[in-house]
Amino acid sequence: MSHTCDKDQALYDELKLVINEKKKLRNPLIEILHKAQDIFGYLPVEVQMFVAEQLEISLSKVYGVVTFYNRFSMTPRGKYLINVCTGTACYVKGAPKLIQMLSEELKIGMGETTPDNMFTLSEVRCVGACSLAPVLVIDEETYGRLDTRKKVKEILNRYRG
Amino acid sequence: MSQNKRMDVLLCCGSGCISAGAKKLKEKIIELSKKHNIENEINIIETGCMGPCNLGPVMTIYPEGVFYQKVKVEDIQEIVEEHFIKGRPVKRLMSQGDNKVISEKKEVPFFQNQVKVALENCGYLNPEKIEEYIALDGYEALVTSILEKTPEEVIQEIKDSGLRGRGGGGFPTGVKWGFVQANKNKPKYVVCNADEGDPGAFMDRSLLEGDPHRVLEGMLIAAYAVGASKGFFYIRAEYPLAVVRIKNAIEQARESGLLGENIFGTDFSFDAEVRMGAGAFVCGEETALINSIMGMRGQPNPKPPYPANSGAWQKPTLVNNVETLANLPTIMRKGAKWFSSMGTETSKGTKVFALTGDIKNTGLVEVPMGISLNDLIFNIGGGMAEGKKFKGVQLGGPSGGCLTAEDLQTQIDYESLKAKGAMMGSGGVIVMDDTKCMVNVAKFFLEFTVDESCGKCVPCRVGLKQMYNILDNITKGKGKKGDIERLITLGESIQKLSLCGLGQSAPNPVLSTIKNFREEYEAHINDKMCPTCVCTDLYHIEIDKDKCIGCSLCSRKCPVTCITGSRTEKYTIAQVDCIKCGNCIEVCPVSAIDKIPGMSSEVLNIANNIEED
Numbered sequence: 001m002s003h004t005c006d007k008d009q010a011l012y013d014e015l016k017l018v019i020n021e022k023k024k025l026r027n028p029l030i031e032i033l034h035k036a037q038d039i040f041g042y043l044p045v046e047v048q049m050f051v052a053e054q055l056e057i058s059l060s061k062v063y064g065v066v067t068f069y070n071r072f073s074m075t076p077r078g079k080y081l082i083n084v085c086t087g088t089a090c091y092v093k094g095a096p097k098l099i100q101m102l103s104e105e106l107k108i109g110m111g112e113t114t115p116d117n118m119f120t121l122s123e124v125r126c127v128g129a130c131s132l133a134p135v136l137v138i139d140e141e142t143y144g145r146l147d148t149r150k151k152v153k154e155i156l157n158r159y160r161g
Numbered sequence: 162m163s164q165n166k167r168m169d170v171l172l173c174c175g176s177g178c179i180s181a182g183a184k185k186l187k188e189k190i191i192e193l194s195k196k197h198n199i200e201n202e203i204n205i206i207e208t209g210c211m212g213p214c215n216l217g218p219v220m221t222i223y224p225e226g227v228f229y230q231k232v233k234v235e236d237i238q239e240i241v242e243e244h245f246i247k248g249r250p251v252k253r254l255m256s257q258g259d260n261k262v263i264s265e266k267k268e269v270p271f272f273q274n275q276v277k278v279a280l281e282n283c284g285y286l287n288p289e290k291i292e293e294y295i296a297l298d299g300y301e302a303l304v305t306s307i308l309e310k311t312p313e314e315v316i317q318e319i320k321d322s323g324l325r326g327r328g329g330g331g332f333p334t335g336v337k338w339g340f341v342q343a344n345k346n347k348p349k350y351v352v353c354n355a356d357e358g359d360p361g362a363f364m365d366r367s368l369l370e371g372d373p374h375r376v377l378e379g380m381l382i383a384a385y386a387v388g389a390s391k392g393f394f395y396i397r398a399e400y401p402l403a404v405v406r407i408k409n410a411i412e413q414a415r416e417s418g419l420l421g422e423n424i425f426g427t428d429f430s431f432d433a434e435v436r437m438g439a440g441a442f443v444c445g446e447e448t449a450l451i452n453s454i455m456g457m458r459g460q461p462n463p464k465p466p467y468p469a470n471s472g473a474w475q476k477p478t479l480v481n482n483v484e485t486l487a488n489l490p491t492i493m494r495k496g497a498k499w500f501s502s503m504g505t506e507t508s509k510g511t512k513v514f515a516l517t518g519d520i521k522n523t524g525l526v527e528v529p530m531g532i533s534l535n536d537l538i539f540n541i542g543g544g545m546a547e548g549k550k551f552k553g554v555q556l557g558g559p560s561g562g563c564l565t566a567e568d569l570q571t572q573i574d575y576e577s578l579k580a581k582g583a584m585m586g587s588g589g590v591i592v593m594d595d596t597k598c599m600v601n602v603a604k605f606f607l608e609f610t611v612d613e614s615c616g617k618c619v620p621c622r623v624g625l626k627q628m629y630n631i632l633d634n635i636t637k638g639k640g641k642k643g644d645i646e647r648l649i650t651l652g653e654s655i656q657k658l659s660l661c662g663l664g665q666s667a668p669n670p671v672l673s674t675i676k677n678f679r680e681e682y683e684a685h686i687n688d689k690m691c692p693t694c695v696c697t698d699l700y701h702i703e704i705d706k707d708k709c710i711g712c713s714l715c716s717r718k719c720p721v722t723c724i725t726g727s728r729t730e731k732y733t734i735a736q737v738d739c740i741k742c743g744n745c746i747e748v749c750p751v752s753a754i755d756k757i758p759g760m761s762s763e764v765l766n767i768a769n770n771i772e773e774d
Contacts, residue, residue, distance in 0.1 A: 026474070029456035030439055034398065061457075068458040068615075070440030071398050087360025088558065088591050089517035091605050125442060125609070127399050128363030129176045130515060130589075131214030131523035140401055142180040 011039050012050060019054045029055065029065055033072060042073045070125070078113045078120040080159050083137040087126030093133035094147055099123075101152045102136075118160065167202040168245060169223040173284055175210025175367060176402070177524070178217035182234065183207075186218055189237040197246060209371015211284030213271050214524040221266050221284075222250070228266035229254040271522050274541050276503065278511045279327075279364075279487040280527045283371035288406055291413040294374040300419060302493035303381050307425055315386040316342060319489070321497035323509030328354055328445070328482030329557065329586045330662075331508075331575040337479065340469035341387040344477040349389040352473065352480045353380055354450060355396040355403065358442040359558035360609070362589035364513040365483035367525050369396065369403035372487070373410035377433065379486030381419070382493060384431045387479050392433035393454055398440060408435055442559075442613035446661045447472075447480040449615065460615045461661035482587070484513055504530035508574035512588055516542045519549060519594040528573070535569040538592055549594035553677070557586025559606045559613075560666035562673030563599065582673045584666075598695035599678040600685050603671045604632040610667035621664030624655040628671060636696040638760060638768065640686030645675060689768075690759035697741050701761035704745075706731045708753035715745035715754060736761035 018035045022028040032051060037043055043066050052059040066072045082102065086095050099110065102121060106114055113120040129135045132144025136155075143155050170190060174183050187205060194200040211219055216230035227250045229240070236254055243249045256263040256270075263269050277283075286293040294300070306315050320335030341349060353376065357365040368376060380392050396404050411433050414420045422430045436454050443449045444459040451473050453459035472478020488510060492500045501509045508530040514537065517523050521543030528537060538544070538554065545551055553563045562583035564571065571577050575585050593602065607629045614621045628651050631644050652668030659665045675682060684690045691699035704715070704724075711728035723739050726732030734745075746754045760768070 025434070027454070027456035030453065031437065031456075034437055034439065064458050065456070068441065068460075069438075072439060086609075088555065088589070088605070089361045091360075092518045092591060092593060092597065092602075124399060125358065125440070125613070126360035126362075127176075128357065128366040129180065130361050130363055130517035131177050132180055133517065135180070142176055144177070144180045 014039050015047070015050065016054065019051070023055070029057070029062065030069075033062075033066060037072060042076050044074065076113070076117075077122075078117050080118060080138050081120050081122055083122050083124040083127070085125075085127050085129070085133070085135045085137070086123045087130065087133075089130035090126075090133040090135060095134045098134045098136065098146050098152070101149050102156075105149075105152060105156060119156075166204040168204065170203060170205045171208050171211075171221040171223065171285065172205060173209075173211040173217065173219045174207040175214065175217075175284070175371065176363075177210065177214030178219060181217040183218040185234050186220070186232060186237060189234050190241065193237060193241040194245065197241060199241075199245060203245060206287045207289075208285060209283045209288050210367040210525055212275075212280070212525045213269075213522060215522060216256075216271075216524075225250065226265045226267065228256060228264070228269055230256060271524075271526075271541065271543070274532075274536065275527050276511050276529050277527045278491050278500075279368060279375075279484050279513055280372075280525065281491060282375060283367060283525075286372070288371055288373055289409055291374055291410070291417060294372070298494060299374055299490070300378055302490040303378050303385075303419070304425065306382050306493055307385055307427055307429055312342060312386045312388060315382065315493070318493065318497050319386070322492045322500040323497075323504070323507075324485065324488055324492060324500065325508065325575065326482055327484035327488070327512065327587070329359075329560070329584065331585060334481065334485055337469065337481075338383065338387050340467070341389075341477050341479045344470055346470075346477050347388075348391060348476055349387060350473045350476060350478040351380055351384045351387065351389040351392040352447075352450065352454065352468075352478060353392065353394045353486055354445065354447065354480050354482045355394055355400070356438050356445045356450060357397060357400075357483070357587060358445045358613075359560070359587045359589050361517055361555070361558055361591045362515045362587045364515055364525060364588055366400050366403055368483050368487050368513075369400065370406050373403075373406040374414070375487050375490055376483055377407070377410050377414055379481075379489035380433060381424075381431060382489045383479060383481060383486065385429055387477075389479060390431055392431065393473070394433065394435045395438060395444070395450055395454055396435060397438045404435055404437060411435070441615070442609075443615045443661070443663050446663060449661065450480065451478060458615070460617045461663075463660060484588075505572065505574045505577075507576050512573065512585070514588045514590050516590050516592070518554075518590075518592040519546050519597075520544070520592040521546050530574050531572050533569065534564065534571050534573060537573065537590065538569070542590075542592065545592070545594055547594075549596065551592070552595040552597055553593050553599065553602075553674075555583075555591040555593070555602070555670070556589070557584035557666075557669075558589045559609050560584065560662065560669055561586045561589075562669045563602070563677060564673075565677045582669070582676060584669075596693055596695075598636075598691055598693045599674045599681050600632065600636055600691070601695050603674045604629070604636055606670035607632060607667070610663065614663065614667075618658075618660040618664060620655045620658040621660070621667065624651055624658075625664070625667055627651055628655070628668065632671070635682065635685045636691070636699070638685075638689045638698045640689075642686070644686055645679070645682050648672075649675060684758075688759060689765065692758050694756035694758055699760060700741075700756050700758050701736055701764065702734055702739060702741060702743075702746065702754060703757050703761075704732050704734060705753045705755070706733075708751055710751055710753070712750060714748045714750065718744045718748045720744065736763045737767065 048062045052062045135144045324334045325331045441459045444453045448462040449459040468478040513527045616622045652672045694700040709731040716724040723735040
């Protein structure tokens with residue numbers, strides 16, 4: 001138990017450094033939340049409270065921002081976040097089928113995380129790689145022209161290691 | 162572009178080519194040139210997007226200007242040994258014309274009808290080096306603007322050029338600048354709107370990644386003209402490379418004295434920083450964007466006051482789109498006259514379009530305003546992929562409209578497109594072939610806008626949801642008489658009553674598809690039939706007994722075991738149980754199984770009975 005606390009403490013320390021650096025900027029809340037999510041993997045209420053205290057703003061303001069933007073998540077996510085592009089070009093080229101294939105392969109629905117905490121399936125509104133539609137992004141790696149189950153399996157296996 | 166090296170290998174590292182494997186090509190070129198001891202003779206440059214994404218990975222080799230497409234790792238050995246060492250370019254990797262091999266990039270048909278202004282250097286320089294940008298006349302326009310012109314003269318030049326906002330609105334750029342300049346409140350801000358949320362558009366991304374210094378120079382020129390001292394690049398978090406490249410460009414410009422106090426010894430001081438978006442389409446709207454920069458929820462404010470008078474921190478703020486800024490250095494260098502010689506009466510210059518969808522040449526193109534949609538789609542875009550028939554084209558993303566084959570002669574300018582019920586938008590062009598269901602496409606766009614509505618005003622938040630429900634019912638066979646009229650009434654009210662551009666334009670895809678494809682809506686509602694077999698509830702799957710050979714493969718692959726029969730009797734599908742997974746169609750060795758528009762009679766009977774009950 002104490003081990004996790006130490007680990008948490010280290011994460012909060014890291015966040016505090018970020019906040020102190022970003023404080024120089026004017027109204028840096030969103031910038032800080034991006035970093036906080038990188039550090040913790042998601043934004044639980046405790047982290048939001050911490051940010052609010054450090055910036056001396058109300059928790060409701062932080063919570064309002066976190067819940068407004070799609071990119072911020074209040075639930076833990078898997079090791080790899082699979083973002084399927086559901087922009088128009090991808091939709092026209094078969095994003096719904098890609099989502100169906102992923103969901104069958106991973107046995108989870110949209111927005112869910114696999115029981116082994118490896119993958120979270122999520123949607124993103126256009127990653128600007130429209131000429132490769134349909135695409136998905138894992139971390140910052142983009143994979144395009146995913147129109148067969150074989151290609152989908154290949155990619156997932158790369159991460160399963 | 163390099164010093165003392167025999168050859169320049171320009172390797173496209175736009176997002177398209179990278180996911181097609183460009184980085185692996187680079188490693189292989191380095192490996193093989195080391196092996197052959199020519200590594201000191203070759204300069205490998207990672208450039209931004211060259212445009213023809215479907216041909217990726219692509220590369221251009223100078224001094225000859227040889228253009229290679231669809232290069233694989235296995236091809237590198239031949240390129241290095243034949244071309245680099247022996248000087249014999251590899252013909253099989255070049256673009257294949259009708260009766261000849263096209264070796265030079267400028268002769269490839271995809272590039273021939275294009276005029277590059279904003280994309281001038283994209284795919285031609287290393288975006289991470291300020292020296293390369295400067296070598297291509299970069300920052301020259303800034304120097305002459307600051308040292309030789311007054312802010313008023315710069316504004317006049319942009320007014321004379323006829324440049325209009327490239328983000329979609331099409332407001333005259335010079336006039337907007339005039340408003341900000343006239344306000345004497347200080348400090349003033351310049352914001353680069355790089356929240357390219359319109360799905361299907363990626364020109365801003367390519368510009369930021371491929372030629373970041375050009376966008377920065379544009380911002381500096383704008384800042385000088387309006388008297389701003391601070392700039393923000395508001396970039397979507399979905400574009401991490403763009404964020405890195407712009408931050409790098411800002412850093413280099415600071416080191417070179419192009420940003421900071423007293424630039425070029427004048428009293429003009431300016432600095433810029435990057436702010437990241439967090440995934441909200443509405444933040445493309447300027448007042449919402451400003452709220453987001455200030456660390457708040459990205460909700461729009463009523464206008465007036467316009468940002469020109471009261472924007473970020475209630476100070477005068479100029480918001481310009483990425484492509485607008487990217488046009489500025491060239492306009493200032495070559496003059497307003499040169500720029501306004503291109504285009505139509507009301508729309509001057511060029512426009513960058515992202516061609517996507519069911520088209521052969523997907524990618525990024527820049528064309529003079531005034532060319533026809535037909536030229537854009539069929540000449541530059543190469544026409545429809547897989548030999549299919551053109552059905553419609555969506556211009557302007559979820560805010561735009563859908564045009565048909567009849568509109569193909571329309572010339573591309575702000576007014577002509579608007580008159581047809583579409584809009585220029587940011588330049589996303591999504592071409593659709595005749596396998597697409599327009600009701601479903603309209604529903605897709607509405608699902609997007611319902612999801613992205615910020616929730617501040619009622620017409621957008623509640624009205625769009627109502628429109629979505631009606632469309633959803635139509636695609637599920639529950640459409641009622643009068644639904645089309647209800648959609649039109651709702652749509653027109655939402656257009657008039659919404660607070661910001663998102664709501665005002667969100668009904669467009671529905672209204673324009675009703676206008677152009679009304680018979681498809683009627684087929685869905687009255688005949689319970691999806692003519693293109695896209696809406697699952699409105700088609701069924703049948704086995705053609707004349708073609709069926711009774712192999713039983715379909716029956717064995719059916720997950721709900723609803724296909725029965727024998728070799729002699731052939732096979733049939735129990736329609737009531739069929740879930741339309743399509744497995745049987747895929748496995749049938751003789752293509753005897755197909756989708757048939759309309760509900761099957763069994764299902765229709767049951768549906769009618771339920772309704773009567």
